[in-house]
Protein backbone atom coordinates (compact mmCIF):
# COMPACT_ATOMS: atom_id res chain seq x y z
CA UNK A 1 0.00 0.00 0.00
CA UNK A 2 1.30 3.50 -0.75
CA UNK A 3 1.97 5.65 2.30
CA UNK A 4 -0.96 7.91 3.26
CA UNK A 5 -0.87 11.33 1.64
CA UNK A 6 0.45 13.93 4.07
CA UNK A 7 -2.34 16.16 5.34
CA UNK A 8 -2.48 19.55 3.67
CA UNK A 9 -1.81 22.19 6.32
CA UNK A 10 -4.84 24.23 7.21
CA UNK A 11 -2.68 27.37 7.24
CA UNK A 12 0.65 27.64 5.50
CA UNK A 13 3.11 30.47 5.06
CA UNK A 14 6.11 30.26 2.83
CA UNK A 15 8.72 32.95 2.49
CA UNK A 16 6.34 35.65 3.75
CA UNK A 17 7.81 39.13 3.72
CA UNK A 18 6.12 42.39 4.68
CA UNK A 19 7.74 45.74 4.34
CA UNK A 20 6.26 49.11 5.26
CA UNK A 21 7.35 52.36 3.61
CA UNK A 22 6.95 55.35 5.89
CA UNK A 23 8.15 58.44 4.03
CA UNK A 24 11.80 57.83 3.19
CA UNK A 25 12.05 54.95 5.67
CA UNK A 26 11.47 51.28 4.95
CA UNK A 27 10.77 48.81 7.74
CA UNK A 28 11.21 45.13 6.96
CA UNK A 29 8.84 43.59 9.48
CA UNK A 30 8.60 40.03 8.14
CA UNK A 31 11.68 38.67 6.35
CA UNK A 32 10.74 35.20 5.21
CA UNK A 33 8.26 33.52 7.53
CA UNK A 34 7.71 29.79 6.97
CA UNK A 35 4.99 28.08 8.95
CA UNK A 36 2.53 25.19 8.66
CA UNK A 37 -0.42 24.69 10.99
CA UNK A 38 -2.44 21.46 10.92
CA UNK A 39 -6.24 21.21 11.00
CA UNK A 40 -7.30 21.18 14.64
CA UNK A 41 -3.96 22.42 15.92
CA UNK A 42 -3.76 25.21 18.48
CA UNK A 43 -0.70 27.31 17.81
CA UNK A 44 0.70 30.14 19.89
CA UNK A 45 2.82 32.80 18.19
CA UNK A 46 4.98 34.56 20.70
CA UNK A 47 7.27 37.53 20.13
CA UNK A 48 8.27 40.86 21.58
CA UNK A 49 6.15 43.93 21.05
CA UNK A 50 6.79 45.24 17.53
CA UNK A 51 8.14 41.91 16.28
CA UNK A 52 5.41 41.64 13.63
CA UNK A 53 2.88 39.29 15.28
CA UNK A 54 -0.16 41.35 14.28
CA UNK A 55 1.25 41.87 10.79
CA UNK A 56 1.69 38.10 10.38
CA UNK A 57 -1.77 37.36 11.74
CA UNK A 58 -3.40 39.83 9.35
CA UNK A 59 -1.62 38.28 6.37
CA UNK A 60 -2.60 34.73 7.39
CA UNK A 61 -6.21 35.85 7.94
CA UNK A 62 -6.43 37.32 4.43
CA UNK A 63 -6.51 40.94 5.61
CA UNK A 64 -3.15 42.26 4.38
CA UNK A 65 -1.21 41.34 1.25
CA UNK A 66 2.40 40.31 1.86
CA UNK A 67 5.19 42.05 -0.03
CA UNK A 68 6.51 38.62 -1.05
CA UNK A 69 5.79 34.97 -0.31
CA UNK A 70 2.63 32.92 -0.19
CA UNK A 71 -0.08 32.42 2.45
CA UNK A 72 -2.40 29.46 1.96
CA UNK A 73 -5.61 28.18 3.50
CA UNK A 74 -6.06 24.46 2.81
CA UNK A 75 -3.53 24.74 0.00
CA UNK A 76 -5.29 27.67 -1.65
CA UNK A 77 -3.18 30.82 -2.22
CA UNK A 78 -5.07 33.60 -0.41
CA UNK A 79 -3.61 36.44 -2.44
CA UNK A 80 -3.89 34.81 -5.88
CA UNK A 81 -7.69 35.07 -5.75
CA UNK A 82 -9.78 38.20 -6.27
CA UNK A 83 -10.45 40.54 -3.34
CA UNK A 84 -14.12 39.51 -3.44
CA UNK A 85 -13.32 35.78 -3.35
CA UNK A 86 -10.90 36.33 -0.46
CA UNK A 87 -13.49 38.34 1.48
CA UNK A 88 -16.06 35.58 0.97
CA UNK A 89 -13.58 32.93 2.10
CA UNK A 90 -12.71 34.98 5.17
CA UNK A 91 -16.33 35.47 6.02
CA UNK A 92 -17.11 31.73 5.81
CA UNK A 93 -13.99 30.20 7.24
CA UNK A 94 -12.16 32.64 9.49
CA UNK A 95 -13.02 34.09 12.89
CA UNK A 96 -11.08 37.02 14.31
CA UNK A 97 -10.63 38.27 17.85
CA UNK A 98 -8.72 41.52 18.36
CA UNK A 99 -7.05 42.89 21.47
CA UNK A 100 -9.42 45.89 21.54
CA UNK A 101 -12.65 43.88 20.91
CA UNK A 102 -13.84 46.10 18.01
CA UNK A 103 -17.55 45.70 18.74
CA UNK A 104 -19.90 48.14 17.03
CA UNK A 105 -21.11 50.50 19.78
CA UNK A 106 -24.46 51.33 18.18
CA UNK A 107 -25.54 47.68 17.92
CA UNK A 108 -26.82 45.49 20.73
CA UNK A 109 -24.70 42.61 21.98
CA UNK A 110 -26.92 40.15 20.09
CA UNK A 111 -26.67 42.14 16.85
CA UNK A 112 -22.90 42.30 17.19
CA UNK A 113 -22.80 38.50 17.42
CA UNK A 114 -25.17 38.21 14.45
CA UNK A 115 -23.08 40.53 12.27
CA UNK A 116 -20.94 37.91 10.48
CA UNK A 117 -24.09 35.99 9.54
CA UNK A 118 -25.82 39.13 8.27
CA UNK A 119 -22.86 40.01 6.04
CA UNK A 120 -23.43 36.64 4.40
CA UNK A 121 -27.09 37.56 3.67
CA UNK A 122 -29.30 35.19 5.63
CA UNK A 123 -32.26 33.68 3.83
CA UNK A 124 -35.44 34.35 5.78
CA UNK A 125 -36.00 30.61 6.30
CA UNK A 126 -32.66 30.43 8.14
CA UNK A 127 -33.14 33.48 10.27
CA UNK A 128 -34.63 31.75 13.31
CA UNK A 129 -31.81 29.18 13.37
CA UNK A 130 -29.17 31.90 13.02
CA UNK A 131 -30.65 33.86 15.93
CA UNK A 132 -30.77 30.68 17.99
CA UNK A 133 -27.10 30.07 17.28
CA UNK A 134 -26.19 33.64 18.32
CA UNK A 135 -28.16 33.28 21.55
CA UNK A 136 -26.60 29.88 22.19
CA UNK A 137 -23.09 31.33 21.73
CA UNK A 138 -23.91 34.16 24.13
CA UNK A 139 -25.05 31.58 26.64
CA UNK A 140 -21.82 29.63 26.21
CA UNK A 141 -19.77 32.74 26.98
CA UNK A 142 -21.97 33.42 30.03
CA UNK A 143 -23.72 36.50 28.64
CA UNK A 144 -27.21 35.26 27.75
CA UNK A 145 -28.77 37.94 29.95
CA UNK A 146 -26.83 40.74 28.22
CA UNK A 147 -28.15 40.18 24.66
CA UNK A 148 -30.03 43.50 24.56
CA UNK A 149 -27.31 45.61 26.14
CA UNK A 150 -24.95 47.91 24.27
CA UNK A 151 -21.23 47.03 24.34
CA UNK A 152 -20.35 50.09 26.47
CA UNK A 153 -22.57 48.73 29.25
CA UNK A 154 -20.26 45.72 29.56
CA UNK A 155 -16.85 45.30 31.18
CA UNK A 156 -13.77 44.72 29.00
CA UNK A 157 -13.78 40.98 29.71
CA UNK A 158 -17.47 40.74 28.86
CA UNK A 159 -16.95 42.68 25.63
CA UNK A 160 -14.17 40.31 24.65
CA UNK A 161 -16.45 37.31 25.29
CA UNK A 162 -19.02 38.93 22.97
CA UNK A 163 -16.25 39.35 20.37
CA UNK A 164 -15.45 35.67 20.80
CA UNK A 165 -19.09 34.67 20.24
CA UNK A 166 -19.09 36.88 17.13
CA UNK A 167 -15.90 35.20 15.85
CA UNK A 168 -17.56 31.79 16.22
CA UNK A 169 -20.88 32.82 14.66
CA UNK A 170 -20.20 31.39 11.20
CA UNK A 171 -18.58 28.22 12.59
CA UNK A 172 -15.13 29.08 11.18
CA UNK A 173 -12.37 26.56 10.52
CA UNK A 174 -9.71 28.93 11.84
CA UNK A 175 -9.89 31.33 14.77
CA UNK A 176 -7.20 34.01 14.95
CA UNK A 177 -6.87 35.74 18.30
CA UNK A 178 -4.51 38.71 18.61
CA UNK A 179 -3.51 39.25 22.25
CA UNK A 180 -7.13 38.59 23.27
CA UNK A 181 -6.39 39.17 26.96
CA UNK A 182 -3.95 42.04 26.44
CA UNK A 183 -6.32 44.69 27.83
CA UNK A 184 -7.71 42.57 30.68
CA UNK A 185 -6.89 41.82 34.30
CA UNK A 186 -5.88 38.22 34.94
CA UNK A 187 -9.29 37.06 36.18
CA UNK A 188 -11.27 38.36 33.20
CA UNK A 189 -8.45 37.24 30.92
CA UNK A 190 -8.76 33.72 32.29
CA UNK A 191 -12.51 33.67 31.58
CA UNK A 192 -11.85 34.80 28.00
CA UNK A 193 -9.20 32.12 27.47
CA UNK A 194 -11.44 29.41 28.91
CA UNK A 195 -14.21 30.45 26.52
CA UNK A 196 -11.78 30.60 23.60
CA UNK A 197 -10.52 27.08 24.21
CA UNK A 198 -13.97 25.63 24.98
CA UNK A 199 -15.67 27.17 21.98
CA UNK A 200 -12.89 26.21 19.62
CA UNK A 201 -12.57 22.64 20.88
CA UNK A 202 -13.08 19.94 18.27
CA UNK A 203 -10.85 17.98 15.95
CA UNK A 204 -11.03 20.38 13.03
CA UNK A 205 -10.99 23.93 14.32
CA UNK A 206 -7.57 25.52 14.20
CA UNK A 207 -6.62 28.29 16.62
CA UNK A 208 -3.76 30.72 16.09
CA UNK A 209 -3.21 32.75 19.21
CA UNK A 210 -0.79 35.67 19.34
CA UNK A 211 0.52 36.56 22.76
CA UNK A 212 3.62 37.76 24.51
CA UNK A 213 2.72 35.74 27.61
CA UNK A 214 4.53 32.36 27.82
CA UNK A 215 1.96 30.99 30.33
CA UNK A 216 -0.84 31.56 27.83
CA UNK A 217 1.26 30.14 25.00
CA UNK A 218 1.87 26.98 27.07
CA UNK A 219 -1.85 26.18 26.91
CA UNK A 220 -1.64 25.71 23.15
CA UNK A 221 -0.36 22.56 21.43
CA UNK A 222 2.73 24.29 20.08
CA UNK A 223 4.51 27.61 20.32
CA UNK A 224 6.55 29.35 17.65
CA UNK A 225 8.69 32.42 18.23
CA UNK A 226 8.77 35.40 15.90
CA UNK A 227 12.13 37.12 16.03
CA UNK A 228 13.99 39.33 13.56
CA UNK A 229 11.19 38.86 11.07
CA UNK A 230 11.33 35.07 10.99
CA UNK A 231 9.93 32.09 12.85
CA UNK A 232 12.70 30.65 14.95
CA UNK A 233 12.89 26.91 14.61
CA UNK A 234 11.69 25.25 17.78
CA UNK A 235 14.02 22.81 19.54
CA UNK A 236 10.94 20.88 20.71
CA UNK A 237 9.11 18.57 18.31
CA UNK A 238 5.53 19.68 17.67
CA UNK A 239 2.84 17.82 19.55
CA UNK A 240 0.43 15.97 17.26
CA UNK A 241 -2.89 17.78 16.98
CA UNK A 242 -5.74 16.26 18.99
Ligand SMILES: Nc1ncnc2c1ncn2[C@@H]1O[C@H](COP(=O)(O)OP(=O)(O)O)[C@@H](O)[C@H]1O
Pocket residue numbers: 020021022027029047048049050051052053054055056
Ligand atom coordinates in the same frame (compact mmCIF):
# COMPACT_ATOMS: atom_id res chain seq x y z
N1 LIG B 1 0.39 49.80 8.51
C1 LIG B 1 1.64 50.01 8.97
N2 LIG B 1 2.39 51.01 8.49
C2 LIG B 1 3.64 51.20 8.93
N3 LIG B 1 4.27 50.45 9.86
C3 LIG B 1 3.56 49.44 10.38
C4 LIG B 1 2.22 49.15 9.98
N4 LIG B 1 1.77 48.07 10.67
C5 LIG B 1 2.80 47.72 11.47
N5 LIG B 1 3.86 48.52 11.30
C6 LIG B 1 5.15 48.41 12.00
O1 LIG B 1 5.57 47.05 11.92
C7 LIG B 1 6.19 46.65 13.13
C8 LIG B 1 5.49 45.41 13.67
O2 LIG B 1 4.17 45.75 14.07
P1 LIG B 1 3.13 44.68 14.63
O3 LIG B 1 2.92 43.63 13.61
O4 LIG B 1 1.94 45.44 15.07
O5 LIG B 1 3.93 44.06 15.86
P2 LIG B 1 3.41 43.26 17.16
O6 LIG B 1 2.00 42.87 16.91
O7 LIG B 1 4.35 42.09 17.30
O8 LIG B 1 3.56 44.19 18.31
C9 LIG B 1 6.14 47.85 14.06
O9 LIG B 1 7.37 48.50 13.99
C10 LIG B 1 5.03 48.68 13.47
O10 LIG B 1 5.22 50.04 13.76
Ligand SMILES: [Mg+2]
Pocket residue numbers: 053054055178179
Ligand atom coordinates in the same frame (compact mmCIF):
# COMPACT_ATOMS: atom_id res chain seq x y z
MG1 LIG C 1 0.24 43.26 17.91
